[in-house]
Amino acid sequence: MAEHNELGKAGENAAVAYLEDNGYVIRHRNWRKGHLELDIVAAKENKLVIVEVKTRSNTQFTMPEDAVDLPKIKRIVRAADTYIKLFQIDASVRFDIITVVGNKIDFKIEHIKEAFYPPLF
Template sequence: MAAHNELGKEGEEAASAYLSSRGYRIRHRNWHVGKLELDIIAEKDGELIVVEVKTRRNTRFGLPEEAVTERKIRRIVLATDAYVKRFAIDLPVRFDIITVTGIQPPFSIEHIEGAFLSPVW
């Protein structure tokens, strides 16, 4: 596996552990529907939380959360809609971003709750 893929996998592990340690129940990780993917789907306090994880070695070329573009948000929302329908979920949905920065653990982790809203088409 390429080094950047390995770092991304480690970042998702760190993000998942971070959420679990704060009382989130992880429902799924790397859930796919067609070509769409959700990194982490969690639940806490009666909310479904969809988490996009962005891992970077450093912020030299910008902040990790800047990689969550409008196109990416639309794809996350489409995948979330499929997830909610597939599992017949009747909970409010929140979209978060977790940024993971560093070369190896312990990483610097930032949790951006309510990072974006579902766009209106």
């Protein structure tokens, strides 16, 4: 596995551990349906929480959350809509971003709640 893929997997594992430590129940990791994908689907306090995880070794050139641009948001929202319909979920939905920066031994995690809302177009 390429080094950046290993870093991404380690970052996602750290994000899952962070969420579980903070009372979230993980419903799915890397959920896929066709070309649609959600990094983490969690639940807490009767909310469905869709979490996009961005892992970087450093922030020298850009912040990890900057990679979640409008086209990425549209794909996440489309995937979330499919997930909600498929599993017949009747709960409010929140879209979060978790940034994981560092190496596999010493990550800095930031949880951005309500990082974005579904676009209205």
